[in-house]
Amino acid sequence: MAAPDPDRLDSLGKRLAELQTKQAAGPKRQPPNQSGIAFRFATELVASLAVGGGLGWGIDWLFGHFGFHTRPVFLIVFFMLGIVAGIRNVMRAATEINAEIARTQVSETEDGKEK
Amino acid sequence: MAEAPATTETTEVPAGHEAAGFPPFKTETFPSQLFWLAITFGFLFTVLWRAAGPKINAAITNRRNAINGAIAEAAKARAEAEAAQAGYETALAQARKRGNALAEETRQTLNAEIAKAKADADAQASAAMAAAEARIAGTRETAKAHVKTAARDAAIAIVERLTGDKVSAEDATAALGN
Amino acid sequence: MALNPMEQFTIKPLIAEPLFALAGHPIFFTNQALLMIIVVVASSLFLTLAVKPGRLVPTRGQSMAEMSYEFVANMIHTATGEDGLKFFPFVFTLFIFVLCSNFFGMIPGSFTVTSQIAVTLALACMVMLIVIVTGVAKHGWRFIMLFIPKAPIYILPLLFLIEVISFCSRPISLSVRLFANMLAGHTMLAVFGGFVVALGSAGGALSLLSVAPMMLIVGILLLELLVAFLQAYVFAILTCIYINEALHLHDHH
Numbered sequence: 001m002a003a004p005d006p007d008r009l010d011s012l013g014k015r016l017a018e019l020q021t022k023q024a025a026g027p028k029r030q031p032p033n034q035s036g037i038a039f040r041f042a043t044e045l046v047a048s049l050a051v052g053g054g055l056g057w058g059i060d061w062l063f064g065h066f067g068f069h070t071r072p073v074f075l076i077v078f079f080m081l082g083i084v085a086g087i088r089n090v091m092r093a094a095t096e097i098n099a100e101i102a103r104t105q106v107s108e109t110e111d112g113k114e115k
Numbered sequence: 116m117a118e119a120p121a122t123t124e125t126t127e128v129p130a131g132h133e134a135a136g137f138p139p140f141k142t143e144t145f146p147s148q149l150f151w152l153a154i155t156f157g158f159l160f161t162v163l164w165r166a167a168g169p170k171i172n173a174a175i176t177n178r179r180n181a182i183n184g185a186i187a188e189a190a191k192a193r194a195e196a197e198a199a200q201a202g203y204e205t206a207l208a209q210a211r212k213r214g215n216a217l218a219e220e221t222r223q224t225l226n227a228e229i230a231k232a233k234a235d236a237d238a239q240a241s242a243a244m245a246a247a248e249a250r251i252a253g254t255r256e257t258a259k260a261h262v263k264t265a266a267r268d269a270a271i272a273i274v275e276r277l278t279g280d281k282v283s284a285e286d287a288t289a290a291l292g293n
Numbered sequence: 294m295a296l297n298p299m300e301q302f303t304i305k306p307l308i309a310e311p312l313f314a315l316a317g318h319p320i321f322f323t324n325q326a327l328l329m330i331i332v333v334v335a336s337s338l339f340l341t342l343a344v345k346p347g348r349l350v351p352t353r354g355q356s357m358a359e360m361s362y363e364f365v366a367n368m369i370h371t372a373t374g375e376d377g378l379k380f381f382p383f384v385f386t387l388f389i390f391v392l393c394s395n396f397f398g399m400i401p402g403s404f405t406v407t408s409q410i411a412v413t414l415a416l417a418c419m420v421m422l423i424v425i426v427t428g429v430a431k432h433g434w435r436f437i438m439l440f441i442p443k444a445p446i447y448i449l450p451l452l453f454l455i456e457v458i459s460f461c462s463r464p465i466s467l468s469v470r471l472f473a474n475m476l477a478g479h480t481m482l483a484v485f486g487g488f489v490v491a492l493g494s495a496g497g498a499l500s501l502l503s504v505a506p507m508m509l510i511v512g513i514l515l516l517e518l519l520v521a522f523l524q525a526y527v528f529a530i531l532t533c534i535y536i537n538e539a540l541h542l543h544d545h546h
Contacts, residue, residue, distance in 0.1 A: 009200065012194055019186055037471065040527065047466030054456045078458070081451075089466070092459075096534060103371060105510040138302040139410050139476065143327075146318035151326035155333040156416075159390055162337040166298070173346035173354065183350050188546035231426040273313040 037097055044093050045086035051083015266291055298483035301332050302476065320410060320511065325412075328404040332393045340389070361389065365529060370427045372516035372533035375538060380536055382421065388529040394520030399482075399514070407524075408475040413468035420532045438542055467531055472523045478517045485510045 056078025060103045123186040138144075274282045300485065304323045311319030340361075343354030351359060365385045369377045391407055398405025406412055428436040440456040485506045492503035 009193065009196055016186065016189055016193060020190075020280075043466040043473070044462070047462035047469060048458055050465055050520070051462040055461070056459060078454075081455055081458055082462075085455045085462060088455060089459050089462060103396040137409065139472070140297060141304070144304040144323070144409075146410045147321045147323055148325060148409055148435050149415055150320050151323070152415055154411050155326075155329040155426060156386065156390060159333040160382060161384040162333075163386050163389065164339065167337065167340035167344070168362070168382055168385065169360075170341060170344050171358055174344050174348065175359055175363065177346055178349055178387055179349075193543060239532060247411075250450060256527070285309070 003022035023082045040093055040097075041090045048086030048089050052078045052080070052085060055082075100102065263288070263291070295523050298480045301404070301479060301483055323407065324404045325406055329394075329406050330399060332390065332397050332406060335397075336393045350372070361385075361392075366387075368530055369533050372530060373537040376540060377533065377536055379524060380423075380427075380533075384529055384532055384536075387420070387532060388525055391416070391471065391520065392525035392529050395525055396518075398475065398479060399517060399521065401486075405473055405479055406440075408479060410468065410472045411504050413472040414464065416471075417464035417468035420467065420535060424535045424539045427536060430492070431540060436539070436544070439538060442543070446457075463535065465529075467528065469529055471524050474520055478513075478520055481513055482517060485513060500507065508531065 056075035059074040059078070060071050063074070101105060134258045269283060270291055271282050271284070273285070274280060304325050306321035306323050308322045311321050313320055339354065340358050342357045343352065345355070348355060349419040362385070365388050366378070366381060369381055369384055372508060386436050393516070394406035394412075397403055398408065425436075428439065434440075440453050440460065442452055442456065443453050489503045489510065492506065
């Protein structure tokens with residue numbers, strides 16, 4: 001009987017353990033990229049402005065239909081609300097993106113620990 | 116809708132600043148767009164939901180199971196290899212112990228035999244020496260006795276010659292004893 | 294090639310006569326309809342035929358199909374948790390449709406389905422409809438709590454209005470983002486393509502100069518590939534985030 005090589009057995013054991021953890025962990029995630037984040041903020045803001053303005057304009061139109069001439073009032077008020085909603089949306093988007101980045105970083109550090 | 120290409124080919128529109136000439140905002144195209152979107156999206160949804168999705172899922176699950184099975188098998192084989200190695204090592208240690216014991220035993224029996232042989236040889240030698248000493252002592256006694264007899268006879272003969280007296284052997288012996 | 298960069302976004306009927314009328318609107322078979330059909334047929338065939346469940350070592354096609362599947366499945370799982378997985382077929386379809394439309398639109402001479410605001414807005418409205426139906430089906434009248442943050446009572450009406458505007462802005466931002474990205478990218482490609490053609494046909498030393506915009510085009514093309522993927526990803530992940538809100542209201546945060 002030839003003497004078995006304990007080093008080879010050990011390296012096999014290590015590779016096996018790595019495989020098992022990798023299989024349990026699942027695939028990696030990519031962090032979001034910069035230009036995408038910037039554009040996301042821009043559209044969130046603009047969309048809220050547009051919806052706010054549009055809503056205000058629609059309410060003005062509706063009142064005008066019934067003979068109340070409120071024309072710029074609701075437009076302005078809802079435009080302001082739109083600004084606030086847009087800022088709120090941007091803040092929400094920021095927390096979502098932060099959560100996404102945190103998730104990818106957590107999975108990265110977990111990968112690091114396993115090695 | 117049919118006249119759209121004619122207008123866009125002749126006029127240079129600077130990046131869609133004119134809403135009227137901006138193709139995506141032409142509302143008369145919207146019904147056709149929405150109709151075909153509904154048809155194609157619905158088709159894709161049905162295919163992915165009923166056919167492609169389950170198929171891909173099955174492929175992924177099969178592979179995951181196969182990989183997990185292979186890993187489990189490899190882990191088992193590794194455990195077996197480790198057990199075999201441990202067995203080999205204990206067998207080796209046992210064999211070594213037995214070998215050592217055997218060597219020790221051999222050494223002891225050999226030592227005992229050597230000691231016995233030595234003791235035998237010693238005994239023989241001392242016996243032979245004792246026998247020799249006894250013989251020597253015996254020879255010396257007889258020689259002594261011979262010397263005494265000869266001396267007595269000589270004394271008797273001398274006395275007879277000188278005096279003519281016959282001296283008895285006992286007298287001669289007594290006289291010589293001094 | 295079209296010198297007008299907007300030319301590529303024009304919807305042209307391929308059959309001059311309308312096929313039929315739907316609620317008074319004539320329905321044409323257009324270049325966009327053709328591209329949509331090509332996109333869904335190609336992606337359906339690919340995702341169905343490239344995959345064999347028994348094949349343990351995947352071909353390149355199969356691993357691409359599996360990668361897209363797992364990508365979307367992971368996205369839903371991390372964004373909404375276990376109970377969001379029943380929306381998988383919808384989000385997967387959305388992702389594949391947008392992704393393939395974006396990619397097919399990059400082929401010279403073809404048409405970008407997602408460069409039409411009608412298409413992107415319709416997709417976004419479909420997402421919001423599903424969000425509302427899910428929320429109401431799961432929480433009933435309590436779904437309105439989505440618009441009522443924790444705050445002192447006297448500013449609640451104001452906050453309610455802001456939340457409603459914020460909610461209504463979602464389909465707009467979702468659709469405008471995709472539409473604008475595709476429009477801008479393809480316009481840029483067409484403009485620089487026009488430069489190359491113009492300089493190349495000018496002859497002499499000028500045709501040598503066309504190398505510069507050509508290299509720029511390669512760069513933009515690579516960037517556009519990234520944007521095409523990224524926009525499909527953003528559309529799908531935001532769908533997941535909105536579905537998550539409808540499923541769990543605010544109790545996650």
